[in-house]
Amino acid sequence: MKNNSPAPDHEELKALLAKSFHSEEAENVPALPETLRDRIRGQYGQTRAQGQAETAALSESLFAKIARLFTQPQFSGAAAAIVLIAVAAFLLVPTKDDSTNSNDFRGLETPSSTTATIILYGFDSENASSIKELLDPKAAEILQNIAGEPSAEGATIIIDGKAREIQGYTSRDAEPIIIALPESEAKIADAIAKMLETLKGK
């Protein structure tokens, strides 16, 4: 396992760099005025309008957002694992009733299983480790043999490097949903997010 983490004495510097832009204090910061946003967009041509940004943010899968967090160096593995499980849980919680007011969480039945097991199989060790790192070391496991899988309670996702596919199971006995494994390792997290959404819809 390569040690890519910067020297410990940079932690103070990193915290210092982040401090200027990110406040821990809960302050009501007004939004960037529309006139300025328009001017920036017109002049530099890169920035989206807030509405567009929000739309894009909403259309981006929740898992993809979390997956982006996993790749941030300052986002610790342990925290990432908790978030991944929490997200998986959120996505897999069946809605009680589509017509139910989404703000009303009272009385929601707890499903018997709310997490997804993620298995990596059929990759060489370097690729497996890097994909695992990309997802999160504690949320995914590397197996040399997937005979008998899925074996865990609840949903399981098998990322099969040999067959170049991702198999999603809503339960141990369910038929798999199969999607192609992206060529780029960086896009695997997005594919997993899609699979989670698909499993949630089942």
Add this chain to the structure above:
Amino acid sequence: MNRAGEPDTEFFEILWRATFRRAKRPVEGVLLSDEAATNLAGKIFENLLDRYRQRPTDAEFSAEAMEGAHDHARHNVSADRTSQSDPQLCHDPSDTRYEKNLDLDRLKKKGREGFSDREWNGLDPILRPFGFHTLLRKGLGNHDAEDVYLETFAELARERAKDGTAPIESIVVFEEVIPLFSKMVQFRAIDWRRKQSSLKNQPNTQSSYEDLTEREDGAMQFEDKSSDPDRDLGQLSFDEIYRQCGETLNEMEWHLVFTVYVSQSATMGELCADEDILLKLGLETNHSISKKRRILNEALEGALEKLQKCLIT
């Protein structure tokens, strides 16, 4: 094209919030209203958009915005306090370090006999706890601390030979007198220690505080925050870091450091997928993600190392 990549579409939103916060609290103890901070941040953005017809690097734009917020907010508060004759205007009500602000205009008022306004009588009770806290922490006994404290207090109002101004004239709002005085006291304490050891060993071979600050050529400003060897890095803001170390990193290194650690507008994964970044790091798109991350981490670590050295030296 000034930027190495375009992974930061929300950059201006993030910078806006940071600029607003800086405008709202330019220094500890000063608090502007939301409305005043919003107006100021808006004007700063407009000025920068006028100045930079082509988009500069995010680090440059940010440093300018943050510095502008810091400067203008303080000067606006100062002007309002003067025009309304209210030194307490925009003072953070949650700041309980001392009872109330003194009138900085009166403290700065210079007569024939120098700074002799009666407002100075109120400054000693405010500064004494801060000065003694620092001096006792530096290991000076009560008696020595009293001497050093009084020397430093007098120094606040002593005109420097090089420009004829006194340290008290360098601050814009009263709240800045505490960090200014604390830094001066720290240097006085170091000077005191040097004097003690030189008396024991080789008398008269060390430069005194006065020698260093009053000499005609190369007089040192010990109250300047960048000259403080004991300064806490945690007190620096990004614009100060950028001003101090702008030349230390190249544009690519600033882009990486700024994107990942300052604005956090892109993740390592996104940077690894950015073709411009990969090209500049000597990577190709078909390299493995682990190799990309390793090279990117090395580049980032190298940049942080340089930055750290710059800030310490």
